[in-house]
Amino acid sequence: MTLRCAEPADAPMLADLWADALRRADKHDQVADVELVIKTAAQSPEQRIVVAEYDGNPAGAVLLRVSTLNPLNPDLTVQALSPHVLPKYRRHGVGRALMEAAVTFAEEQGVGHVATAATSGSRDANRFMARLGLGPQAVLRVASTHALRARLTALRPAHERGGRQLTQVLAARRSQRRSQAAG
Template structure:
């Protein structure tokens, strides 16, 4: 008899430290304790939500991976419902043991239970293995999500704008200052 060593269950607040390590590359930049506190909040919110699930995969009793499932629209402009499989991650020592497949199966089961005809996920662009895995499961690219800090985008926008637009604010300030100076110098003095 062939028994699978992979089992799935809902995440518990006690899983937060393991999940903070698993998802360290996708969590907000904070110290470990803050990340754990964030995850406890996320786990509790998912447990009480009819449109979210946080699924943990165990391999032979050890936490091996997890995925956050959420019912949403395909995009703010395309209102078709989809189950988003957010950050399906597997610890390196448990890869190629069926854990990732079990996590994605949880996403498909959730979609089927809710009568939703589409499953979406994302994989880091630099992760060839994750992208190949998703492609083997018939998940094709829909869009490319690009992210940068607000400061970086502002500096690039400023650097790429035409010179007249970059200096016009400074020139206006200088013109107004010069006019104020002229008015002060021309004002009659009280004597």
């Protein structure tokens, strides 16, 4: 197995590998997005895309980036973004090699932490990261703006939504009928 920096010619392969992490667009646009990421990483000393090859074939990749731990904590960390291994190369040491590349990059940069994320549904990836000693720091939850707005509106009390609850409307109508019948 060998590790190397990504080249523009890797963009189609990386677009396939990282399909679940890329924006929803047609394949051409996704490849263009990856080409831009490769170009940006090649020009920055704080970024690197590492491609793992197994017997000369692409087997996996990871985007490495120096950043703060989070916007509130200025401690530097190397983010190992989207470490992916093609299914036929899993359990061949590719994931370990990619994470070793992340540690080496952190050491080169003088950074004391490495962070990564695995999709919540990827049990194998999460177990692998845990075996390496990476513990959970936070849970990233995502929703569309539209869906979140709808849920927030539904959770507001009725008087804040500008409407009245059905029971209040029915009680008001009964009260009006009683006052009309008595008058």
